[in-house]
Amino acid sequence: MDIFEQEMSKPTIFQDRNVLSPHYIPDHLPYRENEITKMQKLLAPALSNKRPSNLFIYGKTGTGKTCCTKHTLERMMEVKEKYNAQVDSVYINCRMNNSRYQVLLKIAQHAWPNESFMGHPANYLREKILKYAGKGVILVIALDEVDKVKDLDELMYTLTRSNDDLDKGHIALIGISNDATFKDKLDPRSKSTLWGEEMVYPPYNAEQLQAILEERCLEGFKKGSVGDGTIAIASAYSAKESGDARYALRLMLKAGEMADEENRTVAERDVMAARNAVEEDIVLELINTLPDHQSLVLYAIATQEGTGRNTRLSGDGVSYLFSGEVYVGYEGVCRKWGMPARSARWFREYLNELEMMGLIITHISGKGIRGNTRLIKLAFPADKVRNAVEKRFA
Numbered sequence: 453m454d455i456f457e458q459e460m461s462k463p464t465i466f467q468d469r470n471v472l473s474p475h476y477i478p479d480h481l482p483y484r485e486n487e488i489t490k491m492q493k494l495l496a497p498a499l500s501n502k503r504p505s506n507l508f509i510y511g512k513t514g515t516g517k518t519c520c521t522k523h524t525l526e527r528m529m530e531v532k533e534k535y536n537a538q539v540d541s542v543y544i545n546c547r548m549n550n551s552r553y554q555v556l557l558k559i560a561q562h563a564w565p566n567e568s569f570m571g572h573p574a575n576y577l578r579e580k581i582l583k584y585a586g587k588g589v590i591l592v593i594a595l596d597e598v599d600k601v602k603d604l605d606e607l608m609y610t611l612t613r614s615n616d617d618l619d620k621g622h623i624a625l626i627g628i629s630n631d632a633t634f635k636d637k638l639d640p641r642s643k644s645t646l647w648g649e650e651m652v653y654p655p656y657n658a659e660q661l662q663a664i665l666e667e668r669c670l671e672g673f674k675k676g677s678v679g680d681g682t683i684a685i686a687s688a689y690s691a692k693e694s695g696d697a698r699y700a701l702r703l704m705l706k707a708g709e710m711a712d713e714e715n716r717t718v719a720e721r722d723v724m725a726a727r728n729a730v731e732e733d734i735v736l737e738l739i740n741t742l743p744d745h746q747s748l749v750l751y752a753i754a755t756q757e758g759t760g761r762n763t764r765l766s767g768d769g770v771s772y773l774f775s776g777e778v779y780v781g782y783e784g785v786c787r788k789w790g791m792p793a794r795s796a797r798w799f800r801e802y803l804n805e806l807e808m809m810g811l812i813i814t815h816i817s818g819k820g821i822r823g824n825t826r827l828i829k830l831a832f833p834a835d836k837v838r839n840a841v842e843k844r845f846a
């Protein structure tokens with residue numbers, strides 16, 4: 453047997469690893485029956501060609517907003533097929549499609565899959581979307597992570613105003629976000645008219661996470677592969693952290709992979725060991741999705757940290773970097789990778805954003821150390837951060 457054959461015949465504790473992936477949408481979503489029912493009630497009129505009101509869903513990360521919405525839209529489309537109703541739906545992730553243009557493009561492509569929209573202006577896309585809905589279709593558009601759209605006011609204005617130009621058909625919006633404050637950033641004009649209904653998804657508690665994990669593990673792992681108490685530990689820890697089902701699933705999957713390497717039952721100690729690995733993965737993913745300049749600033753911090761040269765001690769005995777020196781380092785990094793450096797004002801803004809995401813810790817120095825300069829420290833191991841950024845630019 454060669455290595456390839458051995459790989460295929462390796463014993464495994466997984467039955468269907470895919471079920472444990474965060475992208476998998478289970479048929480049954482425990483503890484979200486009420487939310488799904490409410491969404492169904494809201495959308496049901498669309499099936500008999502009546503206008504549903506817009507819906508806005510928010511809740512912390514991993515509370516099931518995406519999977520419940522996808523699940524509900526899929527179900528609506530099944531019924532539409534069966535009864536040939538004049539309704540359609542399109543799901544758009546706005547993190548990947550973060551401008552009005554890209555969102556309109558996605559909708560237009562969905563409506564007219566055989567046409568090419570390359571190089572057409574936004575107005576043309578809007579016309580095409582109107583033409584599609586104007587055939588009498590109730591078009592439900594789910595905008596997931598809608599707060600990520602850069603020109604959201606313009607997008608909202610374009611979409612909601614489109615209904616004024618429709619005699620038949622209608623465009624209904626479902627907005628989803630884990631940032632409850634994002635609506636405050638909207639223009640009052642769009643804010644007041646936009647969302648008819650609102651729903652908040654609460655975080656899951658330990659007991660709920662346990663039930664969710666148990667269902668997934670039953671399908672994901674072979675019978676008897678998960679040790680007693682393992683799921684309870686993973687749920688308790690995830691509930692304490694954030695009540696995030698995605699995190700809980702990642703923890704179980706990672707623990708499973710660790711046990712699988714040695715072809716044994718998943719044990720509590722695997723969950724404990726998986727915690728660090730999962731947290732590291734999450735940070736690396738976060739870095740991968742940072743805009744260019746934020747990651748360049750982060751890289752400058754990571755390269756300076758630990759060199760000793762730029763590191764000073766602040767009052768609490770921990771080493772920090774001076775923001776002025778980090779800025780110089782950032783300019784150097786930009787030169788190295790051929791990108792024009794942004795001004796110091798932008799740089800300060802990037803620091804604020806990195807701190808908000810928990811990637812760095814900053815302090816304003818007290819009197820004595822160069823007036824009121826900002827002191828900076830990385831929240832994660834510098835080599836990991838450097839590797840992640842280098843993969844992107846080098």
Ligand SMILES: Nc1ncnc2c1ncn2[C@@H]1O[C@H](COP(=O)(O)OP(=O)(O)OP(=O)(O)O)[C@@H](O)[C@H]1O
Nearest residue numbers: 474481482513514515516517518519630664697698
């Ligand atoms: N009630 C549930 N039953 C089973 N699995 C669930 C449930 N809620 C969430 N999950 C699972 O947890 C993971 C995260 O859920 P989802 O992606 O829907 O979260 P979200 O609220 O959209 O988070 P974010 O704000 O980060 O996008 C998915 O893998 C999903 O399958």
Ligand SMILES: [Mg+2]
Nearest residue numbers: 517518519596
């Ligand atoms: Mg989501």
